[in-house]
Amino acid sequence: MKDEYDFSKGKRGRLVPEPPSEKGKVKITIRLDEDLLDHFGAIADSSGGKTGYETLINAALREYAEGKTPTIEDTLRRIIREELAAHKTPPKA
Numbered sequence: 001m002k003d004e005y006d007f008s009k010g011k012r013g014r015l016v017p018e019p020p021s022e023k024g025k026v027k028i029t030i031r032l033d034e035d036l037l038d039h040f041g042a043i044a045d046s047s048g049g050k051t052g053y054e055t056l057i058n059a060a061l062r063e064y065a066e067g068k069t070p071t072i073e074d075t076l077r078r079i080i081r082e083e084l085a086a087h088k089t090p091p092k093a
Contacts, residue, residue: 032057036057037053040053040056040057040060041053043056044056
C-alpha cells in the first residue's frame with residue numbers, strides 16, 4: 001500500500017455505465033408507506049416470482065390514471081345493493 005495516491009487524473013461519476021432501461025420506463029426514487037410496500041410485496045410473493053412488486057404498483061397507478069378504478073359512488077352503490085340483497089326477507093304467504 002502506498003503512502004500517497006495521485007487522484008489528479010481521476011474522474012468523478014459512475015465507474016460502470018448504467019444498464020439500458022426498458023423503453024418508456026424511467027428510473028426514479030419514490031418514498032412509499034411501509035404498509036403499501038408490504039401489501040404489494042405479499043402479492044408479488046404469492047405470484048411465485050412471476051410479477052414483481054414494482055410492476056404491480058405500476059399497474060395500480062396506471063389503472064387509477066386511466067380512470068379504470070371504480071368511483072366511490074359506484075363502490076357505495078354496489079355495497080348498498082349487496083347489503084340489501086343479503087338482508088331481504090322472503091315475502092309472507
